[in-house]
Amino acid sequence: MSYVLATEGLDYTYPNGTQALKGVSLKIPKGSKAAILGPNGAGKSTLFLHFNGILKPQRGKVIYEGKELRYDRTSLLNLRQKVGIVFQDPDTQLFSASVIQEVSFGPFNLGLPEAEVKRRVEKALALTGIEDLADKPTHFLSYGQKKRVCLAAVLAMEPEVLILDEPTAYLDPQLVRQLIDFLEELHRQGRTVILSTHDVDLAYTWADQVFILKAGKLVTSGRPEEVFADRKLVEEVGLALPWIWEVYQRLKELGWPVEAPPPRSKEELLRELPCPIYQKIGR
């Protein structure tokens, strides 16, 4: 398996003395859906800022596509085209007075000609379903709309790796579902999607790689069913077990013969639920 992003022994301490990362080594497979889980203050955002070269490791290294990051102008510009971050608070990201300007900012920084910028902006607006907002001023928008503009602004740079910091925070359930569908689509196009969250249900259902961080350290990582199998560890970190996983485990304990692999979604779980009525009808 090839890895798109990796870190080795990453340390980072903020000027105020907060040790945000302590020897983090992890590898994110290319084309994967990775969820970085962890309680608040675990170091998720700091890790992300290393992924696109905003922060320079104080010790250890960051590796993109097998090569250690370099921090000169050209290399950084190159990296930031390939690794895009959607930040948690849209108001810190939106600087421009109108949506179309905001979305065109990134592509222009890549030195693309105006016609190509236009094409990309239109595409990004269409992908995120906000064409009708193009000429709106950014401060007219609702929170959900602002979030989508931020997403479009990063997508317009056509990154290979999309990083989203707490993308579902404050979104209503319908928007969360739309976002997840959208990320699924990006995944199908072969892009790597990394998101941070403390929503274990989301991580369990969506991700194919889960990393758990706590107090700046990588606690565990692997496929969701491997990671959540260690109940004690997950609870020690301050996270809960995904409800689907809990129900599935309880069914097994009750002696229900579950043959299939652990269900990943509500639908898969419901299909396996023991149902006496069905059995009666069957007889």
Added chain:
Amino acid sequence: MSVLEQYAYSNRLRYVHPAEKIFFVLATLIFLLATSQIKIYIFVLVVVSVLLIGVAGIPVAFYLRLLLLPLSFLITSGAVIALTVTATPDLLLSISLGRFTLGVTREGLLVAAKACLKALASVACLYFLALTTPIVDGTAVLRRLRVPGLVLDLLTLTYRFSSVLLDTAIKMYISQSSRLGYSSLPRSFRSLGYLISNLFLKSYEQAKMLNITLSSRGYQGEFRVLEHPFHLSKRNLILIGLWLILLGALAWPGGGGKLVVRIGY
């Protein structure tokens, strides 16, 4: 978000080339400043108001309320201009104050009325710009006029973050008053102090964060963004030209008066 701005984005002149609108307003303003004829002031005030209400589609009630804003200020300062203090008491209205008389003369009234109308007509012109042209379009024109990019970037950032700042301040104010922060005068002072100092800290944090989010999208010291493609309209330019010729003819000493009469009847 001010209502003024909402109209700037939704009025019927929104997609007229901003350069045309700016030129129209600037030229008219210069005319107003240069001339001292009351008929020009009235003419401009009426025409600009009709354009705003009839063409741009700004609701009459809203526009009149906007005009009332400077009116209160104009009336007070107009009154001061109209008042004369003199030793020779041949005034239209007067109160005598010992050796002097305070009152209004015909000339004084005329000067005051002129000043007020001049100011009102100029304000109407500026409202025309503010109600039909969003800031974004304005900066696009300034960019064409080769105003340094740094100035324009600052303008954009100031504009964007003044609304963020206002939002933050409102949120803080609500959270403070929901905890009785403004229930008495001393407490209000203290709460306001907290609000202002916190606002400063938050802005600082926000600026740092902005630097990060911009860098992560490859920012290298220049904001380059797409601008709405506007097209100069020959018809509009001719209309503006005719408007200026008409103003000139009206203002021309001697000949202008007759022209007005002819147009008027």
